[in-house]
Structure formats: C-alpha cells, structure tokens
Amino acid sequence: MGPLKGIRVIELGQLIAGPFAGQMMADFGAEVIKVEPPGKGDAMRQWGRLDANGTPVWWNVIARGKRSVTLDLRTPEGQDILRDLVGEADVLIENFRPGTMERWGLGYDNLSKVNPRLIMARVSGYGQDGPYSQRAGFASVCEAMGGLRYVSGYPDRPPVRVGLSLGDTMAGFNAALGILLALEHRHKTGKGQVIDSAIYEAVLSLTEALVAEYDSGGHIRERFGSALPGIAPSNAYPTADDKEVIIGANQDTVFQRLCAVMGAPELAEDERYADHRARGRNQAELDARVGEWTRTVPAQQIVDQLSEAGVPVGLAYTAADMLNDPHFAARESVVRVSGPERGSLAMQNVFPRLSASPGSIRGLGPELGEDTDEVLSSTLGYDDATLAKMRERGVI
CATH class of the missing domain: 3.40.50.10540 (Crotonobetainyl-coa:carnitine coa-transferase; domain 1)
Known part of the structure; x- marks a missing residue:
C-alpha cells in the first residue's frame, strides 16, 4: 500500500x-x-x-x-x-x-x-x-x-x-x-x-567540507584518482587474476587486521603507518605496499579473507554481478x-x-x-x- x-x-x-x-x-x-x-x-x-x-x-x-x-x-x-x-x-x-x-x-x-x-x-x-x-x-x-x-x-x-x-x-x-x-x-x-x-x-x-576547507585555510581540494587525499589505505588495488579489489582499511584497528591478513603485522606498528595522519602523509608508499600483496592473490580470495577478518572489501560490481550475487537475491x-x-x-x-x-x-x-x-x-x-x-x- x-x-x-x-x-x-x-x-x-x-x-x-x-x-x-x-x-x-x-x-x-x-x-x-x-x-x-x-x-x-x-x-x-x-x-x-x-x-x-x-x-x-x-x-x-x-x-x-x-x-x-x-x-x-x-x-x-x-x-x-x-x-x-x-x-x-x-x-x-x-x-x-x-x-x-x-x-x-x-x-x-x-x-x-x-x-x-x-x-x-x-x-x-x-x-x-x-x-x-x-x-x-x-x-x-x-x-x-x-x-x-x-x-x-x-x-x-x-x-x-x-x-x-x-x-x-x-x-x-x-x-x-x-x-x-x-x-x-x-x-x-x-x-x-x-x-x-x-x-x-x-x-x-x-561536497562535504570542500567550501569550509577553502574558507578556513585557502585549501582547494584537487583530483586524486581512485582514493581520497589523506585517507589510507582506501583504494582500488590490482589482483593476481587481473581484477581490482576495493579495500577500505583507514581506521587504526581495521588497518591492524589488514596487516595481519597480509602477513605483515609489523606494518601496524611502523611509525609511518601507526595512526590515521601518519598513513595519510605516507599514502602513496602505503598504497604501493598493499598493492604488492594484492597482486599475488586472486580477487575472490582477497574478498573472502578480508571479509572474514572484518576489513571492508569488495569488487566493483556490474549489473551482471548484481544479478548473480546471493546478498542481492536474499x-x-x-x-x-x-x-x-x-x-x-x-x-x-x-x-x-x-x-x-x-x-x-x-x-x-x-x-x-x-x-x-x-x-x-x-x-x-x-x-x-x-x-x-x-x-x-x-x-x-
């Protein structure tokens, strides 16, 4: 009704x-x-x-x-x-x-x-x-x-x-x-x-704080590709089967879980990546480090492992993917x-x-x-x- x-x-x-x-x-x-x-x-x-x-x-x-x-x-x-x-x-x-x-x-x-x-x-x-x-x-x-x-x-x-x-x-x-x-x-x-x-x-x-950022400090937000400036790791990463997987692990505890799945728990303690602002300052090299890992693993395996660990992850769906996805169906x-x-x-x-x-x-x-x-x-x-x-x- x-x-x-x-x-x-x-x-x-x-x-x-x-x-x-x-x-x-x-x-x-x-x-x-x-x-x-x-x-x-x-x-x-x-x-x-x-x-x-x-x-x-x-x-x-x-x-x-x-x-x-x-x-x-x-x-x-x-x-x-x-x-x-x-x-x-x-x-x-x-x-x-x-x-x-x-x-x-x-x-x-x-x-x-x-x-x-x-x-x-x-x-x-x-x-x-x-x-x-x-x-x-x-x-x-x-x-x-x-x-x-x-x-x-x-x-x-x-x-x-x-x-x-x-x-x-x-x-x-x-x-x-x-x-x-x-x-x-x-x-x-x-x-x-x-x-x-x-x-x-x-x-x-x-547009979030785009106007306020300029008004308060003269900052003009620029194009930044598939990520957001200062937000890392949160990007599209290549996989072993030539797909791209979207990972969002920019929160401290979530980043720790990502590092554990990557087999590199020490990255979470590294001063370059230990907190949100540090990861933002070193965004490019951190994205490259995550990409080195994702290139060695098939996309679905990454999705399964990170989902199990509580890390936001997914693929860029087409309409065909949506029609075949069990969550969409349920x-x-x-x-x-x-x-x-x-x-x-x-x-x-x-x-x-x-x-x-x-x-x-x-x-x-x-x-x-x-x-x-x-x-x-x-x-x-x-x-x-x-x-x-x-x-x-x-x-x-």
Missing part, C-alpha cells in the same frame, strides 16, 4: 530530475499522474539502451507505477484542464525552465488560488531565481558548477564524469524530500508551499517487474526499506496516454463526447 497512499501527484517534469522525484512518490504509494505532450510524450521514452526488440528500457524504470495522461499545456484548454486536475491534487512536480509555468498562467500564485493546499516542487538547473536561473541547466554543467567535476578523476587529466546523471537524480531526491517535509508542514498548518530544488545545489550539498535488492506489453524486466527495488509501510513497484512505465480517459472521467467527470472532442482538437 505504501505510506503515501491517498496522496495524488501531478507530474509535469520530463527527462530525469522531476520524473525521478515522481518515481519515488509512486514507489511509496502515491497516485502519480504523469502529464505528457500528446503524440510524443516524455523524451525519456526514447532515451537509453534498447532491449532485444528495439524498445528503450529506461522509461520502464523511471515511470514505474505511474499513470500517463496526455495534455497540451501550450493551449488554453489544456491549461484549464490542468487547473482542474490541480484542484484535486496534493502535489505538482515540474522541471521546466523557470518562468515557463508562469507564461502558461500556471505559476504557484495562480494554482494556489485553485488549491491553497497544493505543494509545488520545482526542479531546475540553477533554481527559480538568481542571475543564472534562465540558463539551460543539464546535470553535466550543474555537476561542474556544484564542485563535483573538479574533484573527479586523476590530477594529470581533465575532470571526468560519473557514469550516471548524478546531479539530476540528486535534485529529484531533494525534491522528493522537500515534498515530504512540505506534507508534514501542511499537516500542521493546512497550507501548501513551493519547493525549489536546483541541480547545482543538490550536487553542492554532497534482500531482493533487484526485482523483476512484469508488464502487459512485455515479459519481466529486472530493476532496482524500492529504497529505503520501511518495516511497517514499505513501498512497492506497481508496474512498468505506462504506454503514452493510456490513462487519459479514465483519469479525466473519474477525477473530473468528463464524458465520452467531451473527451472525443478534445482528442480531435489535439488537446489530449
């Missing part, structure tokens, strides 16, 4: 950031009505890898559990219909460029007159105000502005990108968190509000979801896990407009003749 059962969400967002917030709402039981342009729908329907039948699969993840309604918001009639939907909704999510909703007469000032309890989550690259608010803001450039790109990669090479749209997803996550906080505020006051989730700020929030971290137009599709489960009111996946992404008639008739009372006329005019 989910803790958000009974909450109705209108999702206007497209691509990743807004729809990811909607995905989280749907995962936890909200009725998410995704409004899409007639004829073409959300561009996410075409993004990502294709399955064996030539159909993009990403849509089925980010739109899972949602209902699809087609509506042309560029027309006055489409805007009127949206206002009617808002009157029956709790939340509206949008990630158009700031000012777009206002141009359509659908800004919060207008919509809150229709429904004073409405919570409006607005996701954009740079926020709803400020000198950059009108810039186009994809995750790539906003991740750079938020500080992530500069510290990602190796010092002798240009910044690299994480192989995911991390900024979009984090902005969607912040929007979802904001919605939950606003629902609690509304529970106390009866009033809705606006949530302003900017991609660059979502990334900025992940916790159902990956589940298979079936849909009427295809067989089953494996995807990540709903997180976090709630003991009393867990979320669930209620279906793959919907076909374009498959719920238009049912939503407009059951929610707004439109009859078949009215729906047919609106379809003829291209409104739905």
Whole structure:
C-alpha cells in the first residue's frame, strides 16, 4: 500500500530530475499522474539502451507505477484542464525552465488560488531565481558548477564524469524530500508551499567540507584518482587474476587486521603507518605496499579473507554481478517487474526499506496516454463526447 497512499501527484517534469522525484512518490504509494505532450510524450521514452526488440528500457524504470495522461499545456484548454486536475491534487512536480509555468498562467500564485493546499516542487538547473536561473541547466554543467567535476578523476587529466546523471537524480531526491517535509508542514498548518530544488545545489550539498576547507585555510581540494587525499589505505588495488579489489582499511584497528591478513603485522606498528595522519602523509608508499600483496592473490580470495577478518572489501560490481550475487537475491535488492506489453524486466527495488509501510513497484512505465480517459472521467467527470472532442482538437 505504501505510506503515501491517498496522496495524488501531478507530474509535469520530463527527462530525469522531476520524473525521478515522481518515481519515488509512486514507489511509496502515491497516485502519480504523469502529464505528457500528446503524440510524443516524455523524451525519456526514447532515451537509453534498447532491449532485444528495439524498445528503450529506461522509461520502464523511471515511470514505474505511474499513470500517463496526455495534455497540451501550450493551449488554453489544456491549461484549464490542468487547473482542474490541480484542484484535486496534493502535489505538482515540474522541471521546466523557470518562468515557463508562469507564461502558461500556471505559476504557484495562480494554482494556489485553485488549491491553497497544493505543494509545488520545482526542479531546475540553477533554481527559480538568481542571475543564472534562465540558463539551460543539464546535470553535466550543474555537476561542474556544484564542485563535483573538479574533484573527479586523476590530477594529470581533465575532470571526468560519473557514469550516471548524478546531479539530476540528486535534485529529484531533494525534491522528493522537500515534498515530504512540505506534507508534514501542511499537516500542521493546512497550507501548501513551493519547493525549489536546483541541480547545482543538490550536487553542492554532497561536497562535504570542500567550501569550509577553502574558507578556513585557502585549501582547494584537487583530483586524486581512485582514493581520497589523506585517507589510507582506501583504494582500488590490482589482483593476481587481473581484477581490482576495493579495500577500505583507514581506521587504526581495521588497518591492524589488514596487516595481519597480509602477513605483515609489523606494518601496524611502523611509525609511518601507526595512526590515521601518519598513513595519510605516507599514502602513496602505503598504497604501493598493499598493492604488492594484492597482486599475488586472486580477487575472490582477497574478498573472502578480508571479509572474514572484518576489513571492508569488495569488487566493483556490474549489473551482471548484481544479478548473480546471493546478498542481492536474499534482500531482493533487484526485482523483476512484469508488464502487459512485455515479459519481466529486472530493476532496482524500492529504497529505503520501511518495516511497517514499505513501498512497492506497481508496474512498468505506462504506454503514452493510456490513462487519459479514465483519469479525466473519474477525477473530473468528463464524458465520452467531451473527451472525443478534445482528442480531435489535439488537446489530449
């Protein structure tokens, strides 16, 4: 059922950031009505890898559990219909460029007159105000502005990108968190509000003490490859079977256990490595010493030995590894979801896990407009003749 059962969400967002917030709402039981342009729908329907039948699969993840309604918001009639939907909704999510909703007469000032309890989550690259608010803001450039790109990669090479749209997803996550906080505020006051989730700020929030380090001492954190400066040993190390194993043994007692498994317990007493700061000062040579050992041992043997000793260790998993891992299987971290137009599709489960009111996946992404008639008739009372006329005019 989910803790958000009974909450109705209108999702206007497209691509990743807004729809990811909607995905989280749907995962936890909200009725998410995704409004899409007639004829073409959300561009996410075409993004990502294709399955064996030539159909993009990403849509089925980010739109899972949602209902699809087609509506042309560029027309006055489409805007009127949206206002009617808002009157029956709790939340509206949008990630158009700031000012777009206002141009359509659908800004919060207008919509809150229709429904004073409405919570409006607005996701954009740079926020709803400020000198950059009108810039186009994809995750790539906003991740750079938020500080992530500069510290990602190796010092002798240009910044690299994480192989995911991390900024979009984090902005969607912040929007979802904001919605939950606003629902609690509304529970106390009866009033809705606006949530302003900017991609660059979502990334900025992940940057730990990066700003404070500069402000307090002029330190600018630089790229450092697969480790963090001053944190050792904590890196990716080569193995005898040409794999890489990730070891995190930078705490004193954990480092002692690593040294014992390596057959070199004396390293834990060596003044160069005896405490956290000493290991940080001698990071390069310590990493080299650990690597000398890992090169002589197969990856799985390292994982087994260090796990037994209580040292954090693991391999860099691919999707294939996840589907074959017994821990993933035991916790159902990956589940298979079936849909009427295809067989089953494996995807990540709903997180976090709630003991009393867990979320669930209620279906793959919907076909374009498959719920238009049912939503407009059951929610707004439109009859078949009215729906047919609106379809003829291209409104739905």
